[in-house]
Structure formats: C-alpha cells, structure tokens
Amino acid sequence: MASEFALIAALRRRLPAASGEVLLGPGDDAALVAPPLGQGQVLSTDTLVAGRHFPPGLPPELLAWRALAVNLSDLAAMGATPGPYLVALTAPDLTEAWIEGFCDGLLGCTARYAPSAQLVGGNLARGPLQVSVTVTGWVPPGQALLRSGARPGDRLFVSGRVGQGLAARQALGETALQPLGLVNCPVAFQPYLMPAPRVALGLALRGQATAAIDISDGLAAELRHLAEASGVSLKLEADAIPVQGDRIAALQGGDDYELLFTLPAERSTPERLAALARAGGVALSEIGQCEIGPPALQGLPDLPREGWDHFAGEAAP
Numbered sequence: 001m002a003s004e005f006a007l008i009a010a011l012r013r014r015l016p017a018a019s020g021e022v023l024l025g026p027g028d029d030a031a032l033v034a035p036p037l038g039q040g041q042v043l044s045t046d047t048l049v050a051g052r053h054f055p056p057g058l059p060p061e062l063l064a065w066r067a068l069a070v071n072l073s074d075l076a077a078m079g080a081t082p083g084p085y086l087v088a089l090t091a092p093d094l095t096e097a098w099i100e101g102f103c104d105g106l107l108g109c110t111a112r113y114a115p116s117a118q119l120v121g122g123n124l125a126r127g128p129l130q131v132s133v134t135v136t137g138w139v140p141p142g143q144a145l146l147r148s149g150a151r152p153g154d155r156l157f158v159s160g161r162v163g164q165g166l167a168a169r170q171a172l173g174e175t176a177l178q179p180l181g182l183v184n185c186p187v188a189f190q191p192y193l194m195p196a197p198r199v200a201l202g203l204a205l206r207g208q209a210t211a212a213i214d215i216s217d218g219l220a221a222e223l224r225h226l227a228e229a230s231g232v233s234l235k236l237e238a239d240a241i242p243v244q245g246d247r248i249a250a251l252q253g254g255d256d257y258e259l260l261f262t263l264p265a266e267r268s269t270p271e272r273l274a275a276l277a278r279a280g281g282v283a284l285s286e287i288g289q290c291e292i293g294p295p296a297l298q299g300l301p302d303l304p305r306e307g308w309d310h311f312a313g314e315a316a317p
Contacts, residue, residue, distance in 0.1 A: 012026050012027060014100070014103040014107065015103075015118075015119055016118070018118070018120075019118070020116070020118070021033050021034055021035060021036060021083055021084065021138075022084050022118050022120055024120075025118065025119070025120045025121070026119070026120060026121045026122075030121065031084060031086075031120035031121045033083070033084050033120065033136075035083075035138060036138050038140070038141065039138040039139065039140060039141075040138070040139050040140070040141055040144065041083075041136060041137070041138065042075060042078050042080040042136065042137040042138070042139055042144065043134070043135070043136055043137075044071055044074040044075060044078075044134070044135050045071070045132060045133065045134040045135070046067075046070055046071050046074070046132070046133060047130055047131070047132040048063075048066065048067050048070070048130060048131050048132075049128070049129075049130045050128065050129040050130060054066060055172070055177060056129065057177045057178065058177055058180075058193070059101060059177060059178060059180055059181055060098045060099070060101035060102040060104075060105065061101040061102065061104040061105035061108070061181055061182050062105060062180060062181070062182070062185065062193045062194065063102065063105065063131060064101075064102045064103070064104070064105025064106045064109070064131070065105040065106075065108060065109045065182065065193070065194050065195075066105075066192075066193055066194065066195060067087070067131040067133050068085070068087075068105070068106055068109045068110070068117075068133055068135075069109055069113070069194070069195040069196070069197045069257065070133075070195060070197075070216065070257060071085070071133045071134075071135040072109070072113060072114050072117070072135060072197035072199055073195065073197040073198065073214045073216060073257040074135070074214060075114075075135055075137040075197075075199065075202070076197050076198045076199045076201065076202035076214065076259060077145060077202060077212050077213055077214040077259055078137065078139065078144050078145050078146075078202065078212075079139055079143060079144055079145040079202045079203060079205055079206040079209075079212065080137030080138060080139045080144070080202065081116055081137055081138045081139070081203065082110075082114035082116050082117035082135060082136075082137050082199060083116065083117060083118070083135075083136045083137050083138055084117070084118050084119075084120040084136050085117055085118070085119055085120070085133060085134060085135040085136065086119075086120060086121050086122045086133070086134040087106070087119060087122035087131065087132070087133050087134075088122050088123040088125075088131070088132040088133075088134075089102070089122065089123070089124055089125075089130075089131055089132075090124075090125045090126070090127040090128065090129065090130050090131075091124075091126065091127070091129050092126065092127070092128065092129065093126070094124070101181075104182060105182065106119060108182050109194075113196065113197050113199050113200075114197070114199055117135070139206070140206075143206045143207060145202065145205060145206065145209055145211070145212035145261070146211060146212075146229070147211055147212070147213045147225060147226050147229035147230065148211065148229040148230050148231075149209075149210040149211040149230060149262070150210050150211035150226060150227075150230035150232050150262040150290045151210060151230070151232065151262075151264075151290060152232055152290050152291055152292045153264070153265060153289070153290065154210050154211075154232075154262040154263060154264055154265070154289065154290040155262065155263050155264075155265060155268045155286055155288075155289050155290075156234060156236070156260070156261075156262055156286065156287050156288040156289055156290065157260070157261055157262070157263065157268075157273075157284050157285060157286050157287065158215065158219065158241065158242070158258055158259070158260050158261075158284075158285055158287055159198055159201055159258040159259045159261075159280065159282045159283070159284055159285075160198075160242070160256070160258040160282050160283065161242045161243065161244050161258075161283075162215070162219050162241055162242060162243045162244070162250045162251065162256055162258065163243045163244040163245045163246075163247075163249065163250025163251075163253055163256065164191035164244050164256060165191050165192050165195070165253060165254060165255025165256045165257070166245065166249060166250060166253030166254065166255060166256075167188075167191070167244050167245045167250075168188060168189050168190065168191040168192035168193070168255075169192045169255060170245075171186075171188040171189060172189050172192060172193070175189075180193070182194070191255070191256070191257075192255055195255075195257040196257065196282075197257055198214075198257065198258060198259050198280060198282060200279060200280050200281055201259055201276070201279065201280025201281070201282060202259065202280075203279075204275075204276050204279035204280050205259070205261055205276065205280075208263060208267050208272075208276065209261040209262060209263055210262045210263065210264060211226055211229075211230055211261060211262045212259055212260065212261040212262075213225060213226050213259070213260050213261075214257060214258065214259055214260070215256045215257075215258050215259070215260050216254060216255065216256065216257055217254050218251065218252045218253055218254040218256075219241070219250075219251050219252075219256065219260065220251045220252050220297070220300060220303055221252070221254075222260050223236070223260065223297055223300075224295070224297060226260060226262075227295040227296065227297060228295040230262075230290070230295075231295060232290040232291065232292070232293070232295065233290070233291045233292065233293035233294065233295065233296045233297075233298060234288055234289075234290060234291070234296070234297050234298065235288050235289055235290075235291050235298045235299055236287055236288035236297060236298060236299035236300055237286075237287055237288050237299060238299050238300055238301060240285060240286060240287045240288075241285070241287045242283070242285050247301070248301060248303060251300065251301075251303060252303050258282075262290060268286070273286075
C-alpha cells in the first residue's frame with residue numbers, strides 16, 4: 001500500500017492545471033474559487049457506500065464514474081453548469097494503480113458530460129470503502145430549476161426510459177467485476193455502473209421548465225415530491241411512461257438518473273419538444289399534467305412502495 005502523500009501526488013499528476021473559476025486547485029489547505037460574475041452557486045453532496053450503493057470489488061474507474069455522475073445528476077435537475085467538485089475517499093487500502101483507475105473514471109465522466117467541472121480537492125482516509133462527492137455549479141439569478149414551480153395546466157415530462165437502472169442492477173447479478181472497465185462495460189450494465197447525468201438537458205430547460213427533479217429515488221417517489229413541493233395534483237397517463245422491464249418495479253426501482261419536469265402548454269409544442277430533445281441528447285415523453293387540488297398522484301397503479309429509502313431499501317448487488 002502506498003503512503004497517503006504518494007497517493008495524493010499520483011492523483012495530482014493526473015489533474016489539469018487550475019483554470020476558469022478555479023484559482024487554486026489541490027495542494028494547499030483548501031481550494032480557491034472565484035464564482036462567475038452575477039451567478040448563483042448550487043451545491044450538492046452524496047455518499048456511496050460499498051455494499052449499499054455499489055457492489056464491493058467494483059473497479060475504481062467505474063466507482064469514480066458512478067460516484068461523480070450521480071452528483072452531476074443533481075446539478076442537472078437544478079439547471080446548473082457544473083463547476084469545481086471535491087472527493088472524499090475512504091478505503092481499507094489503496095495503491096497508486098487504484099488511484100490511477102479512479103482518476104480515469106473521474107476524467108472520463110467529466111469529459112463526456114461536464115467538461116467545465118474540475119476536481120479541486122478532497123480527503124483520503126483508511127476505513128470501509130465509501131466515496132463522498134461534493135459538486136458545485138453555477139446558474140443565473142432566478143433561473144435555477146426547482147421542484148416547487150409547477151402550476152395547474154403544466155404538462156409533465158420525463159427523459160429517457162424508466163427502470164433502466166433497476167434492470168442494469170439485476171443484469172449485473174453475480175457477474176465478475178474485475179474484468180470490467182470504461183471501455184468494456186457491457187451496455188446492459190451501463191445505466192447502473194456508468195450513469196448518464198442529463199446535464200445538457202438541464203441547461204436546455206433553463207427558462208423553459210417550471211419545475212424539475214431527477215428520478216434517482218424512483219419515478220413514483222419523485223412524482224410525489226414534485227406534487228408536494230409545487231402544491232399540485234398530478235394526473236398521470238401510466239401507459240405513456242416509457243419503462244424497461246416490469247412496469248411496477250420500474251416505477252419504484254430507483255437508480256434512474258433521468259429528469260422529471262413540467263412545461264407550460266405553450267412551451268410544449270412538438271417543435272419545442274424536439275428542440276429540447278436534441279439539445280439534451282435524450283428522448284422526452286409526456287406522461288401527464290398538473291391540476292388544481294391537494295398534492296396527489298392520479299392514474300398510477302397501486303405500488304407496494306413509492307421508491308428508494310436509504311434506511312429501508314435493498315443493498316446493492
């Protein structure tokens with residue numbers, strides 16, 4: 001096992017020089033960042049624990065990709081441009097080769113989905129394997145996408161296909177993990193191991209959507225969250241929801257990093273939706289509308305539960 005300082009040095013060698021909003025990156029007691037003039041700052045953090053949020057033995061490049069992507073999904077849901085981020089990594093032991101693989105995952109994910117994001121620091125410690133990522137982003141004043149903006153008459157949309165994360169977890173099963181990597185991860189596993197955060201769609205929705213939320217805890221649960229935050233009733237067309245696999249399981253499965261959002265009717269024309277789909281690089285489906293009434297979900301089938309619960313859900317495979 002390499003020393004902590006050798007590991008940090010190996011990590012720093014892989015990172016590009018500070019640029020843009022980052023005045024000082026890793027190497028000091030803290031990073032220095034100058035937010036873009038007039039922009040609001042968006043912050044989010046998430047922790048992934050081995051055996052709970054990812055399978056033990058997952059190669060470091062896939063672990064890093066997954067850990068960063070699930071946080072970028074939160075920025076996407078706010079319509080934020082990704083900025084500097086921090087990584088706190090705890091592991092029973094680490095080698096320079098493991099850190100190199102971890103860097104491959106971080107840099108691969110940012111290159112594809114968030115080229116403006118830069119790693120500016122973090123922490124290494126010995127302990128049970130877990131990764132905590134804190135992301136920051138920027139958004140113009142008054143343009144952040146919130147859960148609370150939906151209004152009666154708005155149309156309801158979801159990106160991508162619901163249930164892909166659950167299907168990928170199930171497909172992974174007892175598959176040997178060590179041969180897997182960024183270039184040979186089977187397509188069937190990618191929605192879980194290499195999620196695609198919808199950053200481009202979130203940016204395209206700024207000034208268009210009245211409300212947005214990512215559906216990482218399951219579509220049914222996130223529908224409830226949006227209805228309650230906005231104070232509207234959601235009338236759903238269950239058959240219009242694009243699902244993969246069993247419909248009931250897909251609605252509550254979690255690990256889908258798609259966006260659920262609302263648009264006023266005048267911004268929901270076929271031409272505007274096609275433009276949003278092109279900008280976001282993902283298919284969009286209309287699945288219902290917002291109505292006057294107490295927060296409620298109309299039209300969904302009966303579900304045993306509405307979504308992922310960190311204190312009650314199943315462990316990762």
